[in-house]
Every structure is written in C-alpha cells, then in structure tokens.
Amino acid sequence: MITAPGEDKRPLFAAKDINGFYLENGPHIFPQKRNWLSATVTAMRRPRYNGKYLRGKIRSMLGATRLCDTLTNVVIPTFDVRLLQPIIFSTYDAKCMTLKNALLSDVCIGTSAAPTYLPAHYFQTKDAANDKEREYNLIDGGVAANNPTMVAMTQITKTLVAKEKEDLYPVKPAHCGRFLVLSIGTGSTSNEGLYTARQCSRWGLMSWLRNKGMAPIIDIFMQASSDLVDIHTSVMFQSLHSDGGYLRIQDNSLRGAAATVDAATPENMRGLIGIGERMLAQRVSRVNLETGRYEPVPGAGTNADALAGFANQLSEERKTRLARPDVCKH
Numbered sequence: 001m002i003t004a005p006g007e008d009k010r011p012l013f014a015a016k017d018i019n020g021f022y023l024e025n026g027p028h029i030f031p032q033k034r035n036w037l038s039a040t041v042t043a044m045r046r047p048r049y050n051g052k053y054l055r056g057k058i059r060s061m062l063g064a065t066r067l068c069d070t071l072t073n074v075v076i077p078t079f080d081v082r083l084l085q086p087i088i089f090s091t092y093d094a095k096c097m098t099l100k101n102a103l104l105s106d107v108c109i110g111t112s113a114a115p116t117y118l119p120a121h122y123f124q125t126k127d128a129a130n131d132k133e134r135e136y137n138l139i140d141g142g143v144a145a146n147n148p149t150m151v152a153m154t155q156i157t158k159t160l161v162a163k164e165k166e167d168l169y170p171v172k173p174a175h176c177g178r179f180l181v182l183s184i185g186t187g188s189t190s191n192e193g194l195y196t197a198r199q200c201s202r203w204g205l206m207s208w209l210r211n212k213g214m215a216p217i218i219d220i221f222m223q224a225s226s227d228l229v230d231i232h233t234s235v236m237f238q239s240l241h242s243d244g245g246y247l248r249i250q251d252n253s254l255r256g257a258a259a260t261v262d263a264a265t266p267e268n269m270r271g272l273i274g275i276g277e278r279m280l281a282q283r284v285s286r287v288n289l290e291t292g293r294y295e296p297v298p299g300a301g302t303n304a305d306a307l308a309g310f311a312n313q314l315s316e317e318r319k320t321r322l323a324r325p326d327v328c329k330h
Contacts, residue, residue, distance in 0.1 A: 003070045004062055004104060011071060012061060019273055026264035028053045048262065051118040055109050062105040067094035070104065075155045077141030077148050078110045081120060086144040087136065088151060092159050098127040099134040110138030116215065117262060147226035149183045149233050179242075180310055181233065185250030187275070188223055189259045214260075230287055243297075247306050248287070251279055252294060280304040 001013040001021070013021065030049060033042075042048065067074075073091040080087045089111075094101040102125050110121040118140075126133045145151045156179070195216060200208075208217040230248055237246040257263040258271055284306050285294035300306065 003072050003074050005071050030262040030264035047119050048117050058108050059105045065104045066101050068101050075152045076107050076111050077145040077151050078138040079144045082137040090155050099125045111141045114140040146222045147229040150229050181246045183248045187251045187254045189254050249303050
C-alpha cells in the first residue's frame with residue numbers, strides 16, 4: 001500500500017492512513033459471525049472467509065500495477081502448494097525475470113491466503129517474447145517465513161552479488177554489520193503460557209487443530225519459525241558487534257481477541273492501535289536465548305527513540321549515496 005504507485009507516482013497510502021484503511025475494511029474482510037457453532041462447522045469444511053471482498057479491494061486499488069513498478073524494493077514471501085516450496089517475489093527479480101513480474105494484486109492476494117482463513121490463490125504469468133508461462137498455486141508465505149527478516153537480508157545479499165556496481169552501498173555481501181534491520185512482529189501470546197505438556201498429552205488430531213478458539217499446531221509452527229529467525233538474527237548482529245543495527249519490536253503478551261487473527265471488530269482494532277502506540281513508548285528489548293522472553297536493553301532508550309535513530313541514519317546514508325557520482329540515483 002505504501003510502495004504501490006498512485007496516478008501521480010506517489011504512494012497510494014501514507015503510513016498514517018493505514019489504520020483508517022483497516023478500520024474501514026477490516027470488518028468486511030473478516031465479517032464476524034454471531035453463531036459460534038455455525039462458524040465452527042463452516043471452518044471444518046472450508047476456509048472461514050471466501051476472500052471475495054479482500055480480492056476485489058486489492059484488485060481495484062492496484063489495477064494493472066506489476067511488481068516491477070513498486071516505488072521501493074519489496075520482498076514478499078509466499079508458498080506454492082503444488083511445488084511444496086517457498087516462492088519469494090521481489091522487485092529485483094521482477095525486473096530481471098519476466099515470469100516473476102506478476103501483477104502486484106496477485107502477489108498480495110497469494111501472500112495473504114492464510115490456511116483455514118482464506119482460500120489459496122492461483123494465477124499465471126507469461127513471457128510472450130520467449131513463449132513461456134508459469135503457474136502459481138499460492139498460500140500465505142508465513143508458513144515458510146513467518147518472520148521474513150532473513151528473507152529480506154538474503155535478497156539484499158543476492159542483489160549485491162549479482163550487480164557489477166553495488167548501487168546500494170559499498171559493502172561486501174557477507175559484511176552484515178552494515179545492515180540496518182527493523183523487524184516488526186504482529187504480536188503473540190507466548191508470555192501467557194497457553195499450553196502445558198499435561199494438556200497436550202491428551203490431545204488427538206481435532207484438539208491439535210482447534211482448541212478454545214485457537215489452532216495450537218499452526219500457532220506452534222508459526223511461533224517457532226518466527227522466533228528462530230529472531231534468535232539467529234540477534235546472535236549474528238551481536239557476533240558482529242552491531243547490536244544497534246537490529247531492532248525487533250514485538251509484543252508477546254497479547255490476550256483474548258487481540259491475539260486472534262480475524263477479530264476485526266471496531267473495538268478490537270482500536271485496541272490494537274492502542275497496543276501499537278504503547279509499544280513505541282516501551283524500552284528497546286532483545287530476546288533472551290534461554291527463556292525466549294524479551295528483556296529491556298540497558299541504556300537503549302525507547303522503541304520510538306530507536307526508530308528516530310534509524311530514520312536519521314537512513315537519511316544521512318541517502319545523502320551520502322546521492323553525493324557520489326558513481327552511484328545510480330534511486
């Protein structure tokens with residue numbers, strides 16, 4: 001939304017507009033059913049939501065915009081259920097590989113197709129010049145990269161290796177100490193201690209798939225995937241003595257409706273906005289590798305302070321790049 005070009009080649013949305021978009025459209029994307037039993041039975045047979053409103057909204061907003069048209073370089077993970085492997089879409093690949101230069105709307109619909117919630121998405125791309133085509137059968141990329149931090153870093157490294165002139169910055173591909181990584185989580189309930197071994201030992205297939213409104217097996221896989229990336233990235237930056245180059249903002253204490261994927265009521269969404277605002281005032285934290293809990297970093301200030309510091313560094317870096325005559329101006 002903030003990288004897709006509008007008619008004036010400016011972003012379709014400013015960051016400040018995102019909350020309003022979800023408050024307006026969230027209840028239509030995830031319409032709440034009053035009959036809990038009916039909703040449960042439906043979820044057992046097919047996705048909870050048909051996705052028609054979401055698909056229509058995305059297509060009407062993005063139109064014929066393709067991945068290569070994004071205003072900044074994006075990296076979007078998806079998962080192809082036919083190939084049983086992740087498919088990573090990026091602006092860089094789209095400019096180099098016609099068959100990966102899909103409509104941005106198709107990529108967005110595919111990466112949002114969370115299993116059990118929204119239907120999988122199928123589309124094709126064509127390379128008329130070489131008479132080739134490729135088909136995609138996609139679901140949410142979160143099943144492979146619930147925390148896409150390493151996916152993004154890998155893409156940048158691949159770009160640096162491939163380009164004859166490194167127009168991003170003069171740094172060797174393996175020198176991750178020059179990376180600035182902002183990783184924003186979507187929240188979890190891990191601090192609450194949801195399950196115990198005694199409980200799980202009595203579960204069969206149905207309980208692992210659905211338990212008290214949650215999907216334990218899916219939650220566990222997603223949380224494990226996300227946390228491992230956070231741990232790996234954190235250790236890597238610490239080993240390079242570049243702790244300040246990695247900022248992870250996450251709330252692991254969500255409860256009730258705030259912890260669910262699809263509770264798109266106005267009350268809950270306003271509550272989520274409040275949680276996000278409170279997180280800005282919280283101290284910068286880093287994961288404890290033994291407990292998995294986030295602990296404040298002494299002397300690091302608040303998340304808002306850290307974000308302001310990142311913005312300043314990026315601004316100075318851009319000025320430096322633009323001042324170099326041998327670097328392409330982006």
